[in-house]
Structure formats: C-alpha cells, structure tokens
Amino acid sequence: MAQGAGTRDLSIAEVRVTPILVADPPLLNTQGVHQPYTPRLIVEVVTADGVTGVGETYGDTKYLELARPFAAELTGRQVSDVNGLFTIADELAVDGSRVEGRVDVGGLRGVQTADKLRLSVVSAFEVACLDALGKALGLPVHALLGGKVRDEVEYSAYLFYKWADHPEGVVCEKDDWGAALDPAGVVAQARMFKERYGFTSFKLKGGVFPPGEEVAAIRALAQAFPGHPLRLDPNGAWSVETSLEVARELGDVLEYLEDPALGTPAMAEVAAGTDVPLATNMCVTTFAEIEEAFTRGAVQIVLSDHHYWGGLRNTRELAAVCRTFGVGVSMHSNTHLGISLAAMTHVASTVPGLHHACDTHYPWQSEDVITERLAFRGGRIAVPDAPGLGVTLDRDRLAALHERWLADDGALRDRDDDAAMRVADPEWVTPAVPRW
The missing domain is CATH 3.20.20.120 (Enolase-like C-terminal domain)
Structure with missing residues (x-):
C-alpha cells in the first residue's frame, strides 16, 4: 500500500550534481562527427527521509555552471514543489556570451538562448523530484502525470x-x-x-x-x-x-x-x-x-x-x-x-x-x-510500474564515469562535433547553411 504524503518528510535535504563522460561512437551529422566521449549530467535529489530521486540532462560546461547554483537553492524546499523550480531558474544569471545567438550543437536544435539553457537544467531537477516523490508515495512517475x-x-x-x-x-x-x-x-x-x-x-x-x-x-x-x-x-x-x-x-x-x-x-x-x-x-x-x-x-x-x-x-x-x-x-x-x-x-x-x-x-x-x-x-x-522512474542508480558506474570527466583536460567537457571532425580532417570547416 502506498504511504500518504503526510507520513513522510518530503523536504529536500541534499542535492548532488555529477558530471560524467560516456562513450559515443563516431556518428556523422551535417556539423561533423560525435566525439569519442560526450558529457552528461546526473542529478540526485535526496529527501529528509532518505529517498533519492535521479534526473539526467546535457553535461556541457554551460549547463553544469547553472546546475550547481540551482542545486544550492533547493535544500529545504519540498520535493513536490516542482512549479517552484522554474522560479528558481528565472533568478539565476546566465553568461550570455556563452549562449545567446550561438547554434546549439547538442541535438542540433537551432539557436541557443538563456531561457533554453535554464529549461534544460530545470528538466533534470524536475525529473529527479518526480522520481523521489513517486518513490515516497509508492507511485510510478506516470501516475504523477495523470x-x-x-x-x-x-x-x-x-x-x-x-x-x-x-x-x-x-x-x-x-x-x-x-x-x-x-x-x-x-x-x-x-x-x-x-x-x-x-x-x-x-x-x-x-x-x-x-x-x-x-x-x-x-x-x-x-x-x-x-x-x-x-x-x-x-x-x-x-x-x-x-x-x-x-x-x-x-x-x-x-x-x-x-x-x-x-x-x-x-x-x-x-x-x-x-x-x-x-x-x-x-x-x-x-x-x-x-x-x-x-x-x-x-x-x-x-x-x-x-x-x-x-x-x-x-x-x-x-x-x-x-x-x-x-x-x-x-x-x-x-x-x-x-x-x-x-x-x-x-x-x-x-x-x-x-x-x-x-x-x-x-x-x-x-x-x-x-x-x-x-x-x-x-x-x-x-512502461515501468515500480515507484518513481523504476530505475536504480549504479553508484560504482557513476563514480567511474565521473572519474573519466575529472581526468579529462577539458577537451571533451563540451560537445563539439566540428572540433571532433577536425581531428580527422584538419581542413574541415563547419559548412554554411544551406549546405545543399
């Protein structure tokens, strides 16, 4: 039987943000080729009762730089207050020189903006909160969505x-x-x-x-x-x-x-x-x-x-x-x-x-x-029916992939298909659009 929310302390006691590098094959697109490792960001939200929810998003530096101060603002808030995540994000400054007007290589999704960056960070925390809330209530995330x-x-x-x-x-x-x-x-x-x-x-x-x-x-x-x-x-x-x-x-x-x-x-x-x-x-x-x-x-x-x-x-x-x-x-x-x-x-x-x-x-x-x-x-x-997302974090594997990120000299911490292509072809220049 699912426990009622009134019997649990759903306040957020701890938030962990872990950047990792994961292997990626040499897949080609119009801008170049995937690098051998790509950055991802794993978010953990821990309630006062010890329930942990997990989320995931892009791991490039610009996301990590926003995720860390975002995480610091969550302690003490209710894990159920997912609407409040957007208010927190709106109050965080974004370095416009890193974002505005540039093409977003991650997913090739058009021009970047500060708001798009904020939403990409919010998404990981929202999923983590829903995962934790579902586990606390004994409900799968899809039940929390209706x-x-x-x-x-x-x-x-x-x-x-x-x-x-x-x-x-x-x-x-x-x-x-x-x-x-x-x-x-x-x-x-x-x-x-x-x-x-x-x-x-x-x-x-x-x-x-x-x-x-x-x-x-x-x-x-x-x-x-x-x-x-x-x-x-x-x-x-x-x-x-x-x-x-x-x-x-x-x-x-x-x-x-x-x-x-x-x-x-x-x-x-x-x-x-x-x-x-x-x-x-x-x-x-x-x-x-x-x-x-x-x-x-x-x-x-x-x-x-x-x-x-x-x-x-x-x-x-x-x-x-x-x-x-x-x-x-x-x-x-x-x-x-x-x-x-x-x-x-x-x-x-x-x-x-x-x-x-x-x-x-x-x-x-x-x-x-x-x-x-x-x-x-x-x-x-x-579709999983277990509480939360229905997945379990492998902490040993997370630690190993984080160690890979720590060992990197910074060359792979930001996805860059253009730079990866130049490793094979030093004369490569990102094609103008339209290419054909």
Missing part, C-alpha cells in the same frame, strides 16, 4: 552515417557496429537494429552527403524493409528548393521529413510545396515559437524533448497545444542514458494520440549509470 494511456512505448531505430572507428590515435571505446557510409552500409546497420531490438521504423540522420546519396539510402531502406515507416533528418542542411526536390523523390516512402530547411519561414515554404509531412525539433523548441510555426503551417509534427522543454509536465502541455492545432507530436532524442529513456517512456505513456514512434539514441550508448539497462522488445519499452 496516468498512462498505453502499456508500451514504441521507439524508432536511429540510423547514422558512421565511421568504423574514431580517428587513429584517439583514445576511445570500441563498438561492433562497423561503418555505414553508403546505402548498403545504412541497410546493414538497419538490419542490426531490427535483429537486436526489433525496431520496425527507421530514421536516418542526413545532411552528411549530397542529397542524391541520401535519397538512394532511403530508397534502399524502402526496398529492404517494405512497409516500414521511414524518416530523414538533414538538420536544416538543405535549401527550400533542395528540400522540395527530395520530398518529390521520396514522397511515396517517407513517414515524414524532419527539418529539411532551417527555420520556420523556410519550413513554411517547403510545407506549402509538398504533401510530405514536416517534423521539427529545431524551429519549435519553446512555447514562444509555436504560434508562428503553427499558424504558417510550417510543421505537421513536433518532436518534443523533455530536456529542453523544461521537463515532463511541460512536455504534456506541449502535446495538448499540438492537439489543439491538429499537429502531431512525438519525441526527439539526443545522446542519452537510461535515466532519460525511463523519463521519456513515462511521459510518452501519458500522451494521447502519440502516433509516431519516438526517437532514441540509447542503443548507441554502450555505457550507463543504472544497474539494469532498459530493454527493447519489438522496438518497444514496457
């Missing part, structure tokens, strides 16, 4: 053009995925995803090679996996004209085309010229960006990401706005571990009308900070 409407959440295989290894001389963890640099390699990678995890839909990260080559890769996938939903995401690397040409060539096989052109005006032009649905995680990343995108018909599917929307409850609010406008909703993914995947699964289970499989990088991550990895069966994850 209850699940599905018992499983479907995910999509996230395909990448990929080198077999990181550049020679770079210290890194090895993986067994091999290279994928042409249509045959992409199809082989998709077969591995299906065999290992049972995925039945596939998304290819594009913007790496000329559009004709990526069209050929999608065609090869359509031939190898007839009837399977396919998506292509070049992260705004194409012009409006190129986007429309690709939409014409692939209109019979694409479930949707994600961020083919950069920004709402360009996306609106593309949308006006094609019947292929357009999805985004770049031009609609805050509530303030919704009006223009929806009223101009620029997007038909919003890919939420609880990390930069400010948490699980804001994700549900976004889904409600999308329903109001008849816009579809699913989930974006960046390099993440099991804590974030559990949080994604909980909130996705509560969203009505989730008609598109969610993205996930999780199969690419060979390392984790939880004791038991979440398992995909038939491309789906069963």
Whole structure:
C-alpha cells in the first residue's frame, strides 16, 4: 500500500550534481562527427527521509555552471514543489556570451538562448523530484502525470552515417557496429537494429552527403524493409528548393521529413510545396515559437524533448497545444542514458494520440549509470510500474564515469562535433547553411 504524503518528510535535504563522460561512437551529422566521449549530467535529489530521486540532462560546461547554483537553492524546499523550480531558474544569471545567438550543437536544435539553457537544467531537477516523490508515495512517475494511456512505448531505430572507428590515435571505446557510409552500409546497420531490438521504423540522420546519396539510402531502406515507416533528418542542411526536390523523390516512402530547411519561414515554404509531412525539433523548441510555426503551417509534427522543454509536465502541455492545432507530436532524442529513456517512456505513456514512434539514441550508448539497462522488445519499452522512474542508480558506474570527466583536460567537457571532425580532417570547416 502506498504511504500518504503526510507520513513522510518530503523536504529536500541534499542535492548532488555529477558530471560524467560516456562513450559515443563516431556518428556523422551535417556539423561533423560525435566525439569519442560526450558529457552528461546526473542529478540526485535526496529527501529528509532518505529517498533519492535521479534526473539526467546535457553535461556541457554551460549547463553544469547553472546546475550547481540551482542545486544550492533547493535544500529545504519540498520535493513536490516542482512549479517552484522554474522560479528558481528565472533568478539565476546566465553568461550570455556563452549562449545567446550561438547554434546549439547538442541535438542540433537551432539557436541557443538563456531561457533554453535554464529549461534544460530545470528538466533534470524536475525529473529527479518526480522520481523521489513517486518513490515516497509508492507511485510510478506516470501516475504523477495523470496516468498512462498505453502499456508500451514504441521507439524508432536511429540510423547514422558512421565511421568504423574514431580517428587513429584517439583514445576511445570500441563498438561492433562497423561503418555505414553508403546505402548498403545504412541497410546493414538497419538490419542490426531490427535483429537486436526489433525496431520496425527507421530514421536516418542526413545532411552528411549530397542529397542524391541520401535519397538512394532511403530508397534502399524502402526496398529492404517494405512497409516500414521511414524518416530523414538533414538538420536544416538543405535549401527550400533542395528540400522540395527530395520530398518529390521520396514522397511515396517517407513517414515524414524532419527539418529539411532551417527555420520556420523556410519550413513554411517547403510545407506549402509538398504533401510530405514536416517534423521539427529545431524551429519549435519553446512555447514562444509555436504560434508562428503553427499558424504558417510550417510543421505537421513536433518532436518534443523533455530536456529542453523544461521537463515532463511541460512536455504534456506541449502535446495538448499540438492537439489543439491538429499537429502531431512525438519525441526527439539526443545522446542519452537510461535515466532519460525511463523519463521519456513515462511521459510518452501519458500522451494521447502519440502516433509516431519516438526517437532514441540509447542503443548507441554502450555505457550507463543504472544497474539494469532498459530493454527493447519489438522496438518497444514496457512502461515501468515500480515507484518513481523504476530505475536504480549504479553508484560504482557513476563514480567511474565521473572519474573519466575529472581526468579529462577539458577537451571533451563540451560537445563539439566540428572540433571532433577536425581531428580527422584538419581542413574541415563547419559548412554554411544551406549546405545543399
């Protein structure tokens, strides 16, 4: 039987913020290649009764510098006061020179702002508080969000053009995925995803090679996996004209085309010229960006990401706005571990009308900070019904990954796909947009 809140001391007694570096394969995108290790931030919120909740978000320096003073403000507050997290965040100063106007490489989600940074930090603390509250009350997080409407959440295989290894001389963890640099390699990678995890839909990260080559890769996938939903995401690397040409060539096989052109005006032009649905995680990343995108018909599917929307409850609010406008909703993914995947699964289970499989990088991550990895069966994850998120922090593993962060000279503490590419190609310059 669940204990009532009145029998527990739900005040926050301690907050721990732990930056880590986790292994990442050499996955290619339009800005470069993933570094051999990527930063993540693990948050622990401990109640006076000794209940610990966990959260996870981006671990770059700019997030860590905000998370530490944020954590200091939480002691003594009620773990149930998740609305108060946003008030605390609003009062914290952000170094604008590190953020404003720059392109956010993490997730390739458009221009950074101080508010986006704050929300990305809040998200980890909100999840940690909900995890602790659920454990204290004996309730799963999805129950705190109003209850699940599905018992499983479907995910999509996230395909990448990929080198077999990181550049020679770079210290890194090895993986067994091999290279994928042409249509045959992409199809082989998709077969591995299906065999290992049972995925039945596939998304290819594009913007790496000329559009004709990526069209050929999608065609090869359509031939190898007839009837399977396919998506292509070049992260705004194409012009409006190129986007429309690709939409014409692939209109019979694409479930949707994600961020083919950069920004709402360009996306609106593309949308006006094609019947292929357009999805985004770049031009609609805050509530303030919704009006223009929806009223101009620029997007038909919003890919939420609880990390930069400010948490699980804001994700549900976004889904409600999308329903109001008849816009579809699913989930974006960046390099993440099991804590974030559990949080994604909980909130996705509560969203009505989730008609598109969610993205996930999780199969690419060979390392984790939880004791038991979440398992995909038939491309789906069963929604946990244990109290909180239903995951347990592996403290030994957390400590080891934190030691790796401490041992780093600072080169890997901020994700930089451009710098990682220059290790292999010193002449590399981040391509101007549109690239094609």
